[in-house]
Structures are given as structure tokens and as C-alpha cells.
Amino acid sequence: NAGVMQNPRHLVRRRGQEARLRCSPMKGHSHVYWYRQLPEEGLKFMVYLQKENIIDESGMPKERFSAEFPKEGPSILRIQQVVRGDSAAYFCASSIPGTYQETQYFGPGTRLLVL
Amino acid sequence: DQQVKQNSPSLSVQEGRISILNCDYTNSMFDYFLWYKKYPAEGPTFLISISSIKDKNEDGRFTVFLNKSAKHLSLHIVPSQPGDSAVYFCAASGGGSNYKLTFGKGTLLTVNP
Numbered sequence: 001n002a003g004v005m006q007n008p009r010h011l012v013r014r015r016g017q018e019a020r021l022r023c024s025p026m027k028g029h030s031h032v033y034w035y036r037q038l039p040e041e042g043l044k045f046m047v048y049l050q051k052e053n054i055i056d057e058s059g060m061p062k063e064r065f066s067a068e069f070p071k072e073g074p075s076i077l078r079i080q081q082v083v084r085g086d087s088a089a090y091f092c093a094s095s096i097p098g099t100y101q102e103t104q105y106f107g108p109g110t111r112l113l114v115l
Numbered sequence: 116d117q118q119v120k121q122n123s124p125s126l127s128v129q130e131g132r133i134s135i136l137n138c139d140y141t142n143s144m145f146d147y148f149l150w151y152k153k154y155p156a157e158g159p160t161f162l163i164s165i166s167s168i169k170d171k172n173e174d175g176r177f178t179v180f181l182n183k184s185a186k187h188l189s190l191h192i193v194p195s196q197p198g199d200s201a202v203y204f205c206a207a208s209g210g211g212s213n214y215k216l217t218f219g220k221g222t223l224l225t226v227n228p
Contacts, residue, residue, distance in 0.1 A: 059215075091159070106159045106161075108152070
């Protein structure tokens with residue numbers, strides 16, 4: 001199965017710890033997107049990355065959150081000094097480059113719980 | 116400021132009948148619309164999309180209709196099956212940020228046997 005992979009699927013952190021979420025895009029996809037879903041809400045765009053480049057991080061909180069997509073390896077969404085409000089489902093999506101209207105395919109998500 | 120709205124949080128339909136899920140948008144720059152289906156504890160699964168140059172797109176039991184003047188789209192599922200029970204999200208992109216999807220809050224569809 002060459003779908004979008006995310007790990008871990010569930011992550012529990014205490015306030016002040018760091019959370020690292022990983023995403024491997026579908027084979028042949030080089031565009032990665034991160035979205036966050038709070039309870040009872042739709043998904044909200046956070047960041048769009050290509051290999052070694054952050055294209056748009058307009059949806060990312062200004063502090064504590066960072067993302068990368070290195071030349072080798074998965075994309076990482078990093079949350080430093082987590083707070084309870086960071087508890088949410090974080091979804092990664094990927095798409096094929098070169099098309100104007102790109103369909104994004106989503107991974108299963110990482111459910112982060114901050115105690 | 117919700118640019119994509121799904122005003123019905125839930126919908127219940129009998130198996131074999133038609134399910135109609137609605138979505139309204141406010142941003143006239145949106146030019147690409149997608150429907151995703153989501154089961155609990157899973158990621159959204161792409162169902163069907165439509166470009167603003169069309170008013171209808173069909174794929175098997177799923178048809179999406181777009182009314183640009185009303186800024187409204189709908190997803191029709193015929194015939195509905197119990198396995199269709201899930202949350203359905205409408206999403207849109209366009210206006211220079213063709214990669215940034217804006218989602219509605221979703222509609223929970225329940226198909227009763």
C-alpha cells in the first residue's frame with residue numbers, strides 16, 4: 001500500500017514536552033501539507049512544504065510550531081513545549097506536483113493528547 | 116470567518132435512497148472543490164472533485180453539482196448504502212492559493228439498513 005503514512009498514530013505528551021509527528025508522502029508525491037482538526041471542527045491548513053522548502057506556513061502558530069521536509073526521509077511537524085490546546089488530530093496530505101488543481105490525499109492522522 | 120459552510124451537521128437516510136449533502140462557500144476566488152469522506156479515527160478519503168469550469172461531475176454512485184452563481188455545491192449518493200455512513204467534508208481551493216484547502220465542518224451521514 002503506497003498511501004500516505006503517518007506515525008505515531010497516537011501520541012500522549014505532558015505539558016511542556018515536545019511532540020514530533022512524521023509523515024511519508026505517497027510514492028511519486030513531493031508536495032506535503034499539514035492540517036489540524038480540533039474537536040467538532042473541520043480541518044485547518046497549517047503548512048505546505050516541498051523537498052527542503054517551506055512554501056507556505058501561513059496557518060502555523062507563530063511560536064512553538066515548526067515543520068520540515070528534508071531531502072531524505074519523512075516530513076516532520078514539531079511542536080515544542082506543548083500545551084493542552086495543542087490536543088488535536090494532525091493530518092498530513094500529499095499531492096503530485098505539476099498540476100494546477102491538485103488533489104490532496106490524506107494519511108490516517110496522529111492524535112495528540114496533551115495531559 | 117467561515118468560507119466553506121456545511122449547514123447540516125447530520126443527515127439520516129434509508130438504504131437505497133438518495134443522500135444529498137450540501138455545501139455553501141463565500142469566496143468567489145475558489146475554483147476547485149472536493150468532497151472527502153471520513154470514518155472515525157481515520158484520515159479523510161478523497162471521493163470526487165469538480166472544477167469551476169464544470170457544473171457536474173459523476174463517478175459511479177457519486178455526483179457533485181456546482182452552482183457558481185449561488186456559490187453552492189452538493190454531493191448526491193445514489194443508491195445510499197450502510198457503508199456510506201461517515202462524516203463528509205466539503206473543501207475548496209483557489210484564488211492564488213490553489214494548494215490550500217479550506218474545509219467545512221462536515222456532515223455526519225447515517226444510512227439506515
